[in-house]
Amino acid sequence: MPRTALRICPLCEATCGLTLTIEGSTVTGARGDREDVFSHGFICPKGAAFGALDADPDRLRSPLVRRDGRLEEATWEEAYEAIAAAVPALVRKRGAQSVGVVLGNPNVHTMAGQLYPPLLLKALGTRNLFTASTLDQMPKHVSSGLLFGDPFAIPVPDLDRTDFLLLLGANPLESNGSLCTAPDFPGRLKALRARGGTLVVVDPRRTRTAQLADRHLAPRPGSDALLLAALAHTLLAEKLTDLGELAEHTDGFGELSGALASFTPEAVAPACDLPADEIRDLARALAAAPTAAVYGRIGSSTVAYGTPASWLVDVLNVLTGNLDRPGGSLFPLSATDRAPRPAAPGKGFGLGRWRSRVSGHPEAKAEFPMAALAEEIETPGEGQIRALVSIAANPVLSAPDGRRLDAALAGLDFMISVDPYLNETSRHAHVVLPPPPPSQSAHFDFSFNSFAIRNQVRYSPPAVPLEDGGMDECEIHARLVLAVSGMHGTEPEAVDDLAIQTTLARETADPCSPLHGQDPARLAGLLTGVTGPERRLDLMLRIGPYGDRFGLPAGLPGGADAATAFRAGSGAAMGFRAGSGAGADAGADSDSDSDSDGIDAGAGPGLGLARLLAHPHGIDLGPLRPRLPGLLKTRSGRIELLPDPIAAELPRLRAALADRPAGLVLVGRRHLRSNNSWLHNVPALTGGSNRCTLHVHPDDAGRLGLADGGLARITADGGSLEVPVEVTDSIRAGVVSLPHGWGHDRSGTRLSVASATPGANVNQLLDGTRLDPLSGTAVLNGFPVELTPLP
Incomplete structure (x- = not known):
């Protein structure tokens, strides 16, 4: 008989709740979970295809080990023995920096990908870390680190309560959101307009999101920072600023006018290719809105001035008094965050604490640019990367100059890939460790709950046995940590036990912790959970901001900030609105119920894993609330509105006022049924609009002799591609668009569906030299290209 099971979707940042239909051990259907406290039944085509992805016949079912140059199926023991024999010996011979680690985007979509890579890096002792962040979101981490002292303190727009949303470089109707976890993003934007609010979209393409907007501005790609600077200049020059309560927590306001003096609407208008009056009018509308939020994402991040643009987004939120304010942009408080503490100066955020070996790129958030990976492998000398651990990553497609990286990976002494597929990157591995299908894994969103537009917590046990x-x-992952650290053969539970011991030792020694002075061993014995990861989750929930603190006396360090962040209680006083099946409050519609605090004072004790398991549809922790100044970790203990590294970047931004592209520039685009290079092997998600075509405006097509459906050669810094042309007026003249994540045409992979319609790898047009200097993020949008028609 078919049965049903609940599962949080791991395929994009929306984290929608799914109800799976299962026959035997096969997922035969997926629909939205209507009782999910966050997504309320919303589902997109990716979630609906969960079963097809789960049962993909191309998924690896057993490890692969390279023997005599060929990857062959092996046992798990053989795979880990190969790792244990190679990596520790290489580290002893050539040092810790001879090993690099690459973390791909899917890591943040799994429990394992969040819990174990930090332990792996510590075991290896390497600083050679490369992640997908320098291909998308690192500018936001850097700007938040400089402004607030914490690179993870990223405010999100309060979508359900705002009156005015200015959205730059984002297309959430296709992407479902980025650094803003919001199931049914399209529905929330429609609700914004239905309640009389205003949506303004800035994008060189007339995307589905732009079509929904009240106003659509189509500037030249890469000019976002100039536009934002002009908006800030106008607010300052016309005395339209109102910091409100932020004024007492902000430094640098007085210096901002001088720093932005050059960026008048008239000065930026030619570079943006927008009328100065339209820029000035937008600034006035932003200031006049009762509440407003400015939100910029990938299109404003993966450009030459990505960090200044990300900084200016929050500068505008501060200047209008909309940062940390309901209806503006707020900081989520996830159930696994650290409990709020007294406001106090912190250590601040450092950039460039060390540099890459070959080109001297400064680290950002302890990471080097992904674009620098190939040179670190190729270039001889002390610290040359000779072994690589790649976890859920496919940089041959996702990073610039994949051909060069492809060749570099082939020359490694040893490579480990944790990946369910033999793809363009993992085909170079000496050992491939395939995780099971997602239905067979537990799920908890450590990262995305920290970017969610409503505080909530949900957990999915495995829906299907291994x-x-x-x-x-x-x-x-645990066995990988042991194998690379010379402890192969130790039980994997030892890794989780060590993590628990380390956390409890820190908390019980910390005077600001509710566990201060307690016995770590006793607390460890109180943890629940069947597995080591569940025990670690239980610990994080119990010491988190909503946790039961092991039943210790109530009272949080943190004073007023903690009290305003949430209604605190330990043991008897704390409860939450939850969805738990028949008879439970399923969580009212997020729009109509957006002002409810989500707390039911009579619902029982504080949070822990046992309580979460009792509510399989999740627990609603209420709307976002103001959290300043408690979360600030700058050295001053205040918002540092004009940090020195940003001030040093402004002359470079001023020089961009004179920039005028001589020809065409390229931007990427999203597909609703795709996510980077992940999903091109699922038949249900291919075809239709999910195609790798070059969008060209009719005027450019006519000028260049390009025909709809014909072929063109596109050339840039890194080389040329042959691509099919799609002529459309949805893109502005002077701009062309090619989606990313394609290029499945290399031999040695096992991606039968993807390789049948491989598409072209847009990142091969880049040689990796175009970077946003503060964050090391590759410039993937707004770079110049040339087009030639092909017969």
């Missing part, structure tokens, strides 16, 4: 011969994804 198949014969499979290994749990968390165990795969």
